[in-house]
Each structure stands twice: as C-alpha cells, then as structure tokens.
Amino acid sequence: MAGDGLPSPVVWRRWTIIRRRGLAGALALMTVTGACSQDDGDSADNGEAAMTTSTPTAPMPSYIVTMPPMLDVEGAPFVAATTWSAAFVRAAGADNVSVLVPPGSADPFSYVADAAELAPVADADFVVVDGREAVVGSITDALPTDGEIITFTLDNDPEHAKAWVLGLGERFMSGNTAQDWADAFDAALVDWDAQLDAARPLPTPSAIVDESLASWATLGGVDVVGTFDGGAVTADEAADLAALEADLVLVAQEDPPPEATELGDGVVVALTNFPDESIDLMVLFETNVERLVAGFQAR
Numbered sequence: 576m577a578g579d580g581l582p583s584p585v586v587w588r589r590w591t592i593i594r595r596r597g598l599a600g601a602l603a604l605m606t607v608t609g610a611c612s613q614d615d616g617d618s619a620d621n622g623e624a625a626m627t628t629s630t631p632t633a634p635m636p637s638y639i640v641t642m643p644p645m646l647d648v649e650g651a652p653f654v655a656a657t658t659w660s661a662a663f664v665r666a667a668g669a670d671n672v673s674v675l676v677p678p679g680s681a682d683p684f685s686y687v688a689d690a691a692e693l694a695p696v697a698d699a700d701f702v703v704v705d706g707r708e709a710v711v712g713s714i715t716d717a718l719p720t721d722g723e724i725i726t727f728t729l730d731n732d733p734e735h736a737k738a739w740v741l742g743l744g745e746r747f748m749s750g751n752t753a754q755d756w757a758d759a760f761d762a763a764l765v766d767w768d769a770q771l772d773a774a775r776p777l778p779t780p781s782a783i784v785d786e787s788l789a790s791w792a793t794l795g796g797v798d799v800v801g802t803f804d805g806g807a808v809t810a811d812e813a814a815d816l817a818a819l820e821a822d823l824v825l826v827a828q829e830d831p832p833p834e835a836t837e838l839g840d841g842v843v844v845a846l847t848n849f850p851d852e853s854i855d856l857m858v859l860f861e862t863n864v865e866r867l868v869a870g871f872q873a874r
Contacts (some may be wrong), residue, residue, distance in 0.1 A: 668749020780822035844870035
C-alpha cells in the first residue's frame with residue numbers, strides 16, 4: 576500500500592547513496608544521516624554498516640557524510656521511482672527529473688514497472704527510490720555501472736521534509752535552491768497552520784487514520800483514536816474502528832479500504848502522500864490542507 580510499513584517517528588532518518596563506479600559490483604557507500612533531535616539512541620543498530628558520526632546540532636538536523644564528497648547534479652538526469660521521491664530531489668535542486676511510476680497510479684509502492692518504463696534508468700546518472708518500493712530491484716538491475724542510487728525512507732512530516740531537502744541540497748551543490756525552497760515552505764506552513772486552526776471545529780475532532788497518513792493527521796491537529804492499514808482492513812477491524820464513532824476518517828486516495836468496508840459515520844477525507852504530475856512538495860501540502868479544511872467544514 577502507499578506508505579506501507581511507514582515507521583513511527585524516530586530520532587534518526589537515513590539515506591544511503593550507493594556509488595557504482597568502474598567495475599560492476601565495486602561499491603562505495605555514502606550515508607547521509609538526519610538527526611531529528613539530540614538523542615542518538617536509535618543511531619545504527621539495525622543491520623547497517625558501521626559509520627563515523629558526530630553529535631548533531633540544534634535547531635536544525637545536521638548531516639553527517641562519511642564518503643564520497645559533494646555531488647555536482649546540474650543538468651544531470653535523475654530517475655525517481657515515484658513522484659514522492661522525485662519531489663524531494665527537485666526541491667533540493669535537481670532540475671532534470673523523470674518518474675517511473677505514472678502519477679495517480681493506485682498503490683505506487685507496489686507498482687511493478689515493465690521493460691519500457693524502466694528504459695530511462697539506463698541513461699540515468701542518479702536514481703532515487705524509497706527502499707520499500709517494489710520497483711527497487713528492477714531499477715537496480717537496469718542501472719548502468721556508472722549510475723548512482725539514492726535510497727531513503729520517506730514521510731511528509733514538515734520538519735523532516737525541510738531537513739531532507741536542505742541536506743540533499745547541501746550535497747547537490749545546487750546553490751541556494753534548497754534554502755530558498757525551505758524559506759518558502761516555512762512561510763507557507765504558517766499560512767497552512769492558520770487555515771487549519773480557523774477551520775478546525777471545537778472540540779478537536781476525533782479521527783481514525785490510515786497509518787501512512789500519520790504526518791497529515793498531526794498537521795491537521797486531529798485527535799487520532801484509531802489507525803488502520805489501508806486496503807488490508809478486515810471486516811472485524813472495520814467493525815472495531817466504526818465503534819470508535821470518529822468524526823473523521825482519513826484514507827489514502829491511492830489505497831483506500833475496500834468499498835464494502837464501513838469505518839463508521841465520520842466524514843471521509845481522502846489524502847495522499849504522492850505529489851501530482853507537478854512533482855512539487857508545496858502543491859502536495861496545499862492539496863492536503865485544502866482537503867482537511869473541507870473535511871472540517873463538512874462536519
């Protein structure tokens with residue numbers, strides 16, 4: 576499903592960039608680590624290669640690079656598995672980005688690309704994926720030996736989004752592009768918060784939420800009383816959720832519960848983690864804020 580297995584908030588977020596240069600199979604590693612707080616208790620005990628790190632600094636996450644050096648991406652062809660990963664590198668300064676999974680596809684994380692759709696990978700300097708996407712293996716096989724894979728685990732928490740764009744922008748040597756985006760995003764976030772605050776009913780509406788939409792529930796300021804796993808909801812689980820009598824039901828538009836599944840009488844708000852064909856994170860946030868506001872007003 577879209578966002579299947581999305582981790583709960585943790586201290587460390589990682590990308591691993593696998594540099595494939597020279598002989599096939601000769602790999603060098605770069606790990607970019609974003610710290611969301613000063614706590615490093617979740618640093619590297621999950622099967623990843625050991626690396627040297629330094630203590631992150633507040634207020635913004637620091638990014639610790641072991642190897643290689645900066646990446647010159649001006650004009651370089653990027654291929655992203657989905658519009659979600661594409662939007663992050665575009666905001667960070669990549670200006671030549673194509674997407675494998677067609678925008679608007681149902682369940683993009685499970686999408687299996689055919690040979691024709693994978694063709695752009697052969698000419699890519701950089702390929703960007705979320706490690707949970709089904710297409711990752713096919714992309715790896717199709718990537719030329721001088722291509723690079725950027726792999727990371729996505730979510731749309733505003734602070735994570737901004738930190739990741741800034742961290743990637745720093746590596747991409749893309750001038751002020753990433754910082755300009757972050758400044759515009761901060762200003763827009765103030766406006767979005769004001770819109771949501773003005774529309775949100777009192778008392779705070781309760782909601783049952785698709786697990787992949789946790790960051791949007793937080794942004795919306797709703798009271799999450801139950802969660803579910805998108806299209807995998809069983810009849811028994813649906814009955815338990817309906818009994819919660821939530822005011823709102825937040826569903827992922829790419830992977831909603833089965834039509835016959837009743838999750839109660841709450842107002843259904845369809846949200847998405849995937850930008851549209853614009854490949855624009857700002858448009859994604861604007862769209863979901865508008866939908867949350869409409870949901871509040873429909874109560």
